[in-house]
Amino acid sequence: MAIRRTDSITSFVIIISVWEITVRLFHVSPFKFPGPGEVGVALWELAASGALLDHVIASLYRVTWGYYLSVLTAIPFGMFLGTWYSARRIFNPLIQFLRPISPLAWIPVALIWFGIGDRPAIFLIFLSSFFPMVVFTMSGVQGVRRTYLRVADNFGLTGLERSIKVILPAAMPEIVVGLRITLGTAWLVIVAAEMIAVKSGLGYLIVDGRNALRMDRVIAGMIVIGLIGLCLDWLIRKLETLPYVIWSKRRK
């Protein structure tokens, strides 16, 4: 663990050095590509004024809502589809058709339906995670070993117990993969969503920076987005150590 941490610090040190050297060597204008020092100052200013925290909170607020809404609806729906063959027959083509449509293509729709503010952004996050999450859950449920279902039947579990105590945990390893991937997507999409409909959030910070010709702020915003993305991924990886998930990793 210690080795891996120093490794990742090393890679950041290298990239920052290369960045600094390039900017100095070629005398790049700070309006085009500011150096690490300038970006650091911008980051400090943003943080000190409290603006950065407000933007971060605004973005996280929208992602949380959109992500939770989609997870809370997609997992039951995916379980329903995974369990019932005929439901799958009916809904699967529709899901496969809607899934490849980029959430960005929904932006105009979101604006028209939900106007300006948090709601269109939340809707876009919801959409971006919903379909992948349904598909992951569905395939997880379909992959549940027949033996486990037979055990459930054999010991007389009711339909609800069977879903919650057997099918859900058996599908959990795949659901957790879905949770991780869709959280990444949600975080990608929030920036795009905030570039359009709202006046806060990290996406807005970047657009605002561009409009003011403050490339240092744009890059500062990008760095914060990357860091928070890392943190979110680190947090959601904690799910992989739950007993409901770990069994699938330790078995072999």
Added chain:
Amino acid sequence: MKRFKKPMDKVEVRNLTKSYVERRMKARDPGSCNYHEKCEVLKGIDFRVKAGSFTCFLGPSGCGKSTLLQIIAGFEKADRGKVLIDGKEVTGSSSRHIFVFQEDGLLPWLTARQNVALGSRHITDPEKRSSEEEDYIEMVGLQGFEDHYPHELSGGMRRRAEVARALITNPDILYMDEPFGALDFVTRLQMREEMLNVHSMFDSTILFITHDIDEALQLGDQIIVMSERPSRVKADIHLDAPHPRDLSSGHLAELRKEVYFLMGLHAAL
């Protein structure tokens, strides 16, 4: 004419027939069916099993032993024929008839204790339930490992936990599909002895699949030998020798030879 009511057969299988559509692209074993063709697995299986008896099923690999037991247990449907338990036709699985699976049947996300608790759900009094769970865990020698997950247990311990989970229901019938197949030789022999104890302590009827001829001869009150696929009953042997049995001499040695021949083994003795 007036007839005495004789003790009913626990399990009666009548003319059971089952085929599958072969889904494997490449046949594994000789005599397999072609891809996408209908493949007859069981062809007219008939036998009866007495209440409280220990019946062993022998047969070549892939002949349909698991399929047969799963139909009897109500997990699969037969194409033709009937399974009667206590004279009633089987329509689905029941928590009075517990199956110990060929592959691991413990739920891997539950601890040993929680798995055993699947079998104690019928006990309403929580105190009694937890003391029963403790008793059964102790009976199979898993005390100290209650809170371990299946992947933290050895193969033998997993089998024991599964047996405890089955026994705590006080099952009417116990189906066991090669329960000790994956265990090492010594553990297997231990488990075999423990099965004899279980059988003398509980009055469950046991239907037990094995591919170990000696195991069948050691354990069974009845041995059903199945043929190659499409499978029929090749021999239905009743034996009432007391336990422990000595297979090296006398009647049992003769019987052992006979079963080896039935299984197509001529040089192995």
